[in-house]
Amino acid sequence: MEITNVSEYEAIAKQKLPKMVFDYYASGAEDQWTLAENRNAFAKILFRPRILIDVSHIDMTTTVLGFKISMPIMIAPTAMQKMAHPEGEYATARAASAAGTIMTLSSWATSSVEEVASTGPGVRFFQLYVYKDRHVVAQLVRRAERAGFKAIALTVDTPRLGRREADIKNRFTLPPFLTLKNFEGLDLGKMDEAADSGLASYVAGQIDRSLSWKDVQWLQTITKLPILVKGVLTAEDARLAVQAGAAGIIVSNHGARQLDYVPSTIMALEEVVKAAQGRIPVFLDGGVRRGTDVFKALALGASGIFIGRPVVFSLAAEGEAGIRKVLQMLREEFELTMALSGCRSLKEITRDHIVTEWDTPRPRHLPRL
Numbered sequence: 001m002e003i004t005n006v007s008e009y010e011a012i013a014k015q016k017l018p019k020m021v022f023d024y025y026a027s028g029a030e031d032q033w034t035l036a037e038n039r040n041a042f043a044k045i046l047f048r049p050r051i052l053i054d055v056s057h058i059d060m061t062t063t064v065l066g067f068k069i070s071m072p073i074m075i076a077p078t079a080m081q082k083m084a085h086p087e088g089e090y091a092t093a094r095a096a097s098a099a100g101t102i103m104t105l106s107s108w109a110t111s112s113v114e115e116v117a118s119t120g121p122g123v124r125f126f127q128l129y130v131y132k133d134r135h136v137v138a139q140l141v142r143r144a145e146r147a148g149f150k151a152i153a154l155t156v157d158t159p160r161l162g163r164r165e166a167d168i169k170n171r172f173t174l175p176p177f178l179t180l181k182n183f184e185g186l187d188l189g190k191m192d193e194a195a196d197s198g199l200a201s202y203v204a205g206q207i208d209r210s211l212s213w214k215d216v217q218w219l220q221t222i223t224k225l226p227i228l229v230k231g232v233l234t235a236e237d238a239r240l241a242v243q244a245g246a247a248g249i250i251v252s253n254h255g256a257r258q259l260d261y262v263p264s265t266i267m268a269l270e271e272v273v274k275a276a277q278g279r280i281p282v283f284l285d286g287g288v289r290r291g292t293d294v295f296k297a298l299a300l301g302a303s304g305i306f307i308g309r310p311v312v313f314s315l316a317a318e319g320e321a322g323i324r325k326v327l328q329m330l331r332e333e334f335e336l337t338m339a340l341s342g343c344r345s346l347k348e349i350t351r352d353h354i355v356t357e358w359d360t361p362r363p364r365h366l367p368r369l
Contacts, residue, residue, distance in 0.1 A: 005290070019170065023166035029257050029258055030260040037267075038256050042288075042293045044358070045300075045357075046355050047341055047354055048355055050342030050353070053342035058339055059344065059346075064102060065226050065247060071099075072302075074101050075308075076252075078106060083175060084316040085315045090119050091323060093105075095327060097121060099328070103116075104124070104125040104126070105127065107129045107140070107155075110180070112143075113149060117147035124149050126141075126151070127152075128140070128141065128152050129158065132207070139186075143182075144225075149225070151227070151247065154227055156211065156232070157230075159211060162259060228247060228250055231254060237272075238275035239275050241276075249283065250285060252284070266296065266297060269282070283306060285305065288305050291332065291333025294333075295334060
């Protein structure tokens with residue numbers, strides 16, 4: 001079967017993966033309202049294309065934290081990728097590098113920072129969960145820095161794990177032949193089976209619920225790497241992130257896996273962008289499945305987007321080749337959207353190119369009675 005769009009990989013992954021693994025990747029929290037809304041909200045944004053513009057040459061390149069990449073489409077951290085495919089994070093790293101874009105490695109990867117670095121050159125960020133044992137955190141950050149990672153994406157929306165009912169039903173745990181490789185030598189690499197979700201039990205035992213803004217500043221004392229705050233949904237927290245010295249913000253609701261009934265990330269984006277006032281870049285993850293989605297995010301002020309589930313679903317379906325195809329399809333769709341909207345470079349994508357359902361209605365000139 002010819003794959004013609006990114007979303008088609010999900011059905012293939014569902015056929016190929018064990019139910020426990022597919023459900024872990026695919027499901028959201030509680031009623032999964034936000035999971036659906038992350039996609040549905042993109043349909044509430046329409047284009048206002050401009051015509052008769054010479055679009056014979058289109059430049060999609062951009063710079064993220066000083067690193068030039070081929071397009072504003074990057075790879076979000078997704079945990080335990082070897083559950084999807086034996087090559088796991090190795091395949092993802094190689095595909096990102098081949099596409100000239102950034103990969104973010106999860107703390108809970110099934111390949112270590114050193115192993116991912118060994119796949120060859122590439123700009124890579126490291127996603128960090130803060131454990132109760134700060135020595136573990138400091139050690140991990142230093143290892144990422146030594147391995148050539150270029151930024152820390154600090155996840156800030158997980159003092160506790162969201163209630164993921166599929167994982168509870170399946171009694172989710174990491175398969176016994178895999179470990180959380182970054183923690184292997186620290187006796188933290190295994191996940192015990194539990195009465196409900198093994199991951200929820202692991203998080204309850206290890207992750208620091210006292211994490212606060214002062215810890216963003218503490219991280220800056222132990223690393224020279226720029227810190228992205230991942231999990232911001234409000235203007236108030238955007239302003240605090242700027243004050244805390246963050247190098248950037250990722251508007252994220254954790255793939256709708258934490259608190260249900262929060263807004264979609266595309267709906268929260270503009271509020272955060274306005275609060276950041278251009279002082280630091282704002283990125284988005286959650287729900288991106290089309291090049292049109294990428295354009296809409298940039299029109300609302302994002303400096304780039306990250307994709308998560310499309311990576312693990314395509315990895316499960318076709319390994320590294322699947323991820324390469326996902327990145328290529330999104331790139332081609334985004335380029336086409338730019339051309340048909342009359343934009344030759346990213347800086348030409350403006351708020352005027354879209355209209356949203358939540359915009360104030362434009363005044364209409366009513367006829368005189």
